Each structure stands twice: as C-alpha cells, then as structure tokens.
Amino acid sequence: MARLELQRVTKSLANGQRVLRDIDCAVNDGELISMVGPSGCGKSTLLRCIAGLEAITSGEIRIGEQRVNDLPPRQRNVAMVFQNHALYPHMTVYQNLAFGLRVRHVARAAVDARVRRTAARLGLDALLGRYPRELSGGQRQRTALGRAMLREPGVFLLDEPLSSLDIPLRAEMRRELSALHQSLGTTMVYVTHDQSEALSLGQRVVVLADGAIEQIDTPDGIYQAPRNRFVAGFVGWPPMNFLSEDWLHDTGLDTQCIEYGIRPERLRLRPGARGDFSIIGKLERIESFGGEWQVEISRQGSRVIARVPPETKLQRGAELRLWFRREDLYAFDRATGSRMQAWR
Amino acid sequence: MKASTALLFVIPALAMILLFVFIPLIGVLGLSLTDFNVYALANSANLHFVGVANFTHLLHDHAAWQGVETTMTVVLVGVPATLGLSLVCALMIESIGARWRGLFRTAFFLPVVCSTVAVAIGWRYLLNTRYGLVNRLLAAAHLPTPNWLGTPGLALLAVTVVVVWKGFGYGMIIVAAARREIPDELYDIARIEGAGMTQQLLRITMPMLAPTLGLLALLDAAGYWQLFAEPYVLTQGGPMGSTMSLLLLMYDRGFRWWRWGVASALAMVLTVIMWLFAWLQRHTRAAWRGD
Numbered sequence: 001m002a003r004l005e006l007q008r009v010t011k012s013l014a015n016g017q018r019v020l021r022d023i024d025c026a027v028n029d030g031e032l033i034s035m036v037g038p039s040g041c042g043k044s045t046l047l048r049c050i051a052g053l054e055a056i057t058s059g060e061i062r063i064g065e066q067r068v069n070d071l072p073p074r075q076r077n078v079a080m081v082f083q084n085h086a087l088y089p090h091m092t093v094y095q096n097l098a099f100g101l102r103v104r105h106v107a108r109a110a111v112d113a114r115v116r117r118t119a120a121r122l123g124l125d126a127l128l129g130r131y132p133r134e135l136s137g138g139q140r141q142r143t144a145l146g147r148a149m150l151r152e153p154g155v156f157l158l159d160e161p162l163s164s165l166d167i168p169l170r171a172e173m174r175r176e177l178s179a180l181h182q183s184l185g186t187t188m189v190y191v192t193h194d195q196s197e198a199l200s201l202g203q204r205v206v207v208l209a210d211g212a213i214e215q216i217d218t219p220d221g222i223y224q225a226p227r228n229r230f231v232a233g234f235v236g237w238p239p240m241n242f243l244s245e246d247w248l249h250d251t252g253l254d255t256q257c258i259e260y261g262i263r264p265e266r267l268r269l270r271p272g273a274r275g276d277f278s279i280i281g282k283l284e285r286i287e288s289f290g291g292e293w294q295v296e297i298s299r300q301g302s303r304v305i306a307r308v309p310p311e312t313k314l315q316r317g318a319e320l321r322l323w324f325r326r327e328d329l330y331a332f333d334r335a336t337g338s339r340m341q342a343w344r
Numbered sequence: 345m346k347a348s349t350a351l352l353f354v355i356p357a358l359a360m361i362l363l364f365v366f367i368p369l370i371g372v373l374g375l376s377l378t379d380f381n382v383y384a385l386a387n388s389a390n391l392h393f394v395g396v397a398n399f400t401h402l403l404h405d406h407a408a409w410q411g412v413e414t415t416m417t418v419v420l421v422g423v424p425a426t427l428g429l430s431l432v433c434a435l436m437i438e439s440i441g442a443r444w445r446g447l448f449r450t451a452f453f454l455p456v457v458c459s460t461v462a463v464a465i466g467w468r469y470l471l472n473t474r475y476g477l478v479n480r481l482l483a484a485a486h487l488p489t490p491n492w493l494g495t496p497g498l499a500l501l502a503v504t505v506v507v508v509w510k511g512f513g514y515g516m517i518i519v520a521a522a523r524r525e526i527p528d529e530l531y532d533i534a535r536i537e538g539a540g541m542t543q544q545l546l547r548i549t550m551p552m553l554a555p556t557l558g559l560l561a562l563l564d565a566a567g568y569w570q571l572f573a574e575p576y577v578l579t580q581g582g583p584m585g586s587t588m589s590l591l592l593l594m595y596d597r598g599f600r601w602w603r604w605g606v607a608s609a610l611a612m613v614l615t616v617i618m619w620l621f622a623w624l625q626r627h628t629r630a631a632w633r634g635d
C-alpha cells in the first residue's frame with residue numbers, strides 16, 4: 001500500500017506535442033481516485049508514466065514516499081490492468097495468473113497456493129484450465145484483475161478496464177471493483193472516459209483535458225461546483241445547457257461578459273416561487289425513460305434539454321415554457337471560462 | 345448468388361487446373377507404367393507396358409537413394425537454418441527504427457524476388473575457386489581456399505547456403521508481420537511484472553510466433569523437397585552426384601537419358617510426397633486454430 005504523488009509532471013513527445021502539462025496530484029494511501037477526460041487527453045499516457053512504461057519529461061513521481069522517476073517498471077510497486085485485458089492468449093487462466101510469480105522465480109508450491117486463493121476470491125476457480133479465448137468478457141477482465149492482484153502492488157493502475165464490456169456487465173463489474181477496493185484497501189487510480197463511471201466509482205475525481213488537470217474534487221464537488229465551463233459541460237448527463245443570449249432577453253441578466261449554464265434536472269414545467277426565471281422555445285423532441293422524460297426545446301437554432309417527470313399534455317411542435325430558479329444558474333466568465341463563485 | 349452463376353466464375357480456373365495439372369498428372373501416371381524412351385518416340389512399337397517395374401527399378405537405384413539423401417540433407421539443414429535466419433532478421437528489423445527497417449527489409453527480401461537462375465550464376469562466380477570473391481577473402485585472411493563446387497560435401501553445403509540465402513527473406517516478412525500482431529500491452533505487463541528481455545522472448549514472443557514458425561517450416565520443407573535450379577546451375581548435380589536432388593535426378597533421367605518411364609515414376613513419387621506435405625499443413629493449421 002502506498003501513497004502516490006505527482007508533482008508538476010510533464011511529458012512531451014519527440015514531435016514537440018505536450019501530452020501532459022504540469023500534472024499536480026496526490027492520491028492518498030488506500031484511496032480510489034478516478035481520472036476522467038475526453039479521448040486523447042492523455043489519461044493512458046499518465047498511467048503509463050506512473051507505471052514507468054514511459055519516461056516523463058520533467059516533474060517528479062513519488063510512490064510510497066520514494067521518488068520513482070528513474071526506477072524501471074518492475075521496481076515501482078504498481079500493477080496495471082488494460083482495457084483489452086492484455087491476457088496472454090497462449091496461456092491458460094492459471095498460467096496468466098501465475099505469470100508474474102513465475103517470472104520472479106517464486107517457488108512452485110507458493111505460486112500454486114496464491115494463484116488458487118486469488119482465483120477463488122474472483123470466482124475463477126472453475127476456469128483455471130481455460131484459455132482467454134474460451135472466456136466471456138467479464139471473466140477475462142476478472143483474470144486480468146487477478147493477475148494484477150497477485151502482484152500485491154502498492155498502487156493499482158486501471159486503464160479503462162470496463163469499457164470493452166457491454167453495459168449491464170459494466171455496471172456489475174463496477175460494483176465488484178468497488179467491493180474489491182474496499183476489501184483490499186489498496187490505492188487505485190481508475191482511468192475512464194465515461195464521466196458517470198468516474199463519478200460513481202471514485203472517492204475523488206480528477207478531470208483532465210488536453211493534458212492538464214481541470215479540477216480535482218469529490219464526485220459531488222465536481223458535479224455541484226465545477227471550476228470552469230469545461231468541467232461543467234463534461235460532467236453530468238445530459239450535459240449542462242449553456243444558454244445563449246436569445247434565451248435570456250427578458251431576464252435582465254448580464255450576458256455580455258457572462259455565460260450561463262443550467263443542468264437539465266433543474267428545469268421544471270411549472271413555476272415555483274415568485275421571481276423564478278423562465279425560458280420559452282419550441283418543443284422539438286420528447287424521449288421517455290420510463291420514470292422520467294427528457295424534453296428538448298429550441299429557439300433560433302440553439303437547444304436546451306430538460307429532465308422532467310412524465311407529462312402527457314406535452315405536444316411536440318408546440319411552444320413550451322421551462323422554469324428555473326435564479327440560484328440554479330451557473331455563471332462562467334466568457335473570457336476565461338472559469339466559474340464565477342460569487343454568483344451563488 | 346445462384347450455384348450456376350457461381351460455377352461460371354470458377355470454370356476458367358477449373359479448366360486451367362484440369363488442363364495443366366490433372367491431364368499431365370494422368371499422363372505422367374500412365375507413362376510411369378511404361379518403358380517410354382527415345383526409341384518409343386521414334387516408333388511406338390517400342391513402347392511397352394511394364395507395370396511397376398520403373399518403381400522397383402528406382403528402389404534398387406543407388407542414384408535415387410543418393411537423391412533422397414541429398415534432398416533430405418538440404419531439407420533437414422536448410423529448413424532450421426532458414427527459420428532461424430527468418431526469425432532473427434524479423435525480430436531485428438522489428439526492433440530497429442523505421443528509417444533502417446525499410447532498407448534491411450528490402451535487402452533481405454531481394455533474393456526472394458530475384459530469378460533463381462540469375463542469383464545461382466552470381467553465386468557460381470562468387471564461389472569460383474581461383475577468382476571468386478569468397479576465396480579471395482579467405483586468401484586475404486590466410487585461410488584455406490577450397491574448391492567449393494568441386495568437393496562433394498562442400499558443394500552440398502554451398503547449394504544449401506544459396507537455397508537458404510535465397511529463401512529466408514520470405515519467412516522474415518511473414519514472421520515480422522506475426523510479431524507486429526502481438527499487442528504491445530503484453531510486453532508492458534511483462535515489464536511491470538519484471539520479465540527481462542530473455543524472459544519476454546521465451547515466454548511471449550516465441551510461443552506466440554510458434555504457429556507461424558511451424559507453418560513456415562512446412563512451407564520451406566515442401567519447397568526444398570523440390571530443389572532444382574540451384575544445383576542445376578551451380579553443380580549440375582555433381583561432383584559425383586553429391587548435389588543431385590530428386591527433381592534434378594528426374595530431369596537427368598528424362599531429358600539427358602531419355603528414360604521417360606523412370607522419370608515419370610520419380611515424378612509420381614515426388615507428387616505423393618508433396619501431397620503428404622499439403623495434408624500435413626492442412627491438419628496442423630486446423631490444430632493450431634484450436635478446432
């Protein structure tokens with residue numbers, strides 16, 4: 001078990017592209033932190049740098065208080081799980097699990113005991129003789145996890161481990177992973193491009209964009225108090241509505257220097273207290289999710305989505321007014337994109 | 345697509361196979377049961393059905409057995425040498441930078457696409473006892489300068505070297521492609537777990553290349569069984585028949601001694617052996633695919 005600390009970590013490629021820029025982040029011992037960001041923002045690169053598979057250009061990486069910049073991967077006390085499992089196709093589940101121990105010349109009897117114990121823990125006991133191609137997606141992922149667990153690392157690095165699974169299985173594996181983290185108590189860095197996965201799994205969430213950290217906070221903190229327009233728009237589904245000037249004509253708000261955003265679940269079909277704002281547009285689309293509807297209204301080409309309780313009276317093509325409280329608006333400085341804290 | 349339409353598409357190919365494979369094959373089978381020779385060519389009254397006499401003749405023919413030995417030697421020495429060279433060069437070109445990769449790949453692959461006869465003639469010059477580059481270099485290093493193509497053992501060695509040199513580039517391309525197919529993450533995991541270069545080679549690269557290498561071994565072996573042009577150009581089967589491969593022997597019997605019956609019998613034997621290779625290849629491939 002170990003604490004992981006990144007100090008001003010920077011990575012540039014040979015072509016001059018800066019893939020990671022001044023990454024500053026500390027992961028506490030035993031913490032599960034998720035890192036989320038759009039594809040290509042440098043998440044995999046960051047994990048590979050932590051694991052020592054790639055060198056960083058500047059900065060410092062510390063694992064368990066030790067500076068590991070110049071240590072080879074095997075001395076960094078980490079284990080990694082990849083999106084595509086990276087199981088050895090010519091080895092059985094047993095051999096895949098035993099791989100690291102065998103490489104390090106652990107005695108055969110000890111290997112056997114540990115492999116079987118881990119396999120039992122992950123429900124792989126009956127599959128030990130199978131080859132990866134004979135496993136389901138979930139079983140493969142469990143095998144990859146088992147191999148990482150047998151490393152008994154200080155830090156687990158998981159690079160989108162669930163994104164190759166189908167959605168119901170993903171939810172199940174997410175719960176398993178969470179339970180596993182609780183029972184192991186090991187530090188974990190969980191990388192994903194799926195913001196809902198990041199929020200539901202991480203004790204804290206790191207939002208990355210274009211090689212730099214946008215915000216580090218608890219899932220609630222990220223959601224309630226995004227630091228800037230990017231985080232606000234990236235986290236939450238459907239994404240936050242950014243209201244162009246056309247929507248806000250009659251509110252008297254300053255739209256010159258400030259951009260306003262509102263989350264879809266904060267828009268309502270009926271007015272609440274006096275002084276509530278409203279916006280009006282043509283109802284373009286109604287999408288039913290059973291207990292909840294998502295409705296989309298448009299005005300001069302710009303669209304706003306709201307999550308509302310089912311309402312049979314709604315008519316496509318008609319005008320629809322949506323209400324919201326002033327304090328539910330998020331305000332962003334148009335020049336810098338950062339959120340104006342004073343607004344709420 | 346209707347079956348009749350589909351048939352239309354394969355008919356040209358089938359016709360070619362019939363014309364150039366099955367009809368000659370049946371012809372050869374027929375000839376192998378006769379004593380067809382230059383006299384029969386002049387007067388068909390001299391053509392007799394001899395049953396399996398040609399085959400029993402081959403069984404007692406010292407030259408035929410020497411042909412088997414020569415061919416087997418080239419296969420048994422040449423196949424591992426070719427595979428080894430293909431493997432080493434493939435791993436080499438895959439590990440060096442992209443700039444040099446193209447150059448080496450072209451250099452190693454060039455012999456494959458060159459005319460066998462042309463390169464064999466080139467090698468004959470290189471191996472010339474007095475003026476050849478090989479012996480000049482050896483002389484410069486104060487080493488013995490043997491008569492490469494005039495000494496039985498050395499001639500076979502020379503033929504084998506030329507065969508391997510001519511053939512390994514093909515395997516190299518195949519192995520290099522197979523190596524590229526191995527995902528980088530497998531090596532990433534190995535590095536994290538602490539496997540060094542040797543362990544990575546033995547535990548990942550080699551097992552994952554094994555099916556490809558096995559297939560190449562069969563292809564190479566099948567190819568070397570049909571050894572012909574290299575000894576034909578380099579040594580004409582000599583000295584003392586030491587480089588007389590089975591195919592060359594067949595040519596020798598047929599076109600030098602006009603004994604087409606015997607030559608046909610030899611051709612039939614070779615055909616059966618090649619079928620054996622084809623069968624083996626099909627079955628091992630099925631086994632590797634895991635079904």
Ligand SMILES: Nc1ncnc2c1ncn2[C@@H]1O[C@H](COP(=O)(O)OP(=O)(O)O)[C@@H](O)[C@H]1O
Binds near residue numbers: 042044045046
């Ligand atoms: N080997 C590489 N060669 C060139 N560019 C690379 C390489 N690896 C990563 N990159 C670049 O680095 C950036 C980050 O990639 P990556 O870490 O894979 O992103 P993510 O995992 O967040 O999708 C991308 O813009 C990608 O183009």
Ligand SMILES: [Mg+2]
Binds near residue numbers: 043045160
């Ligand atoms: Mg990635």
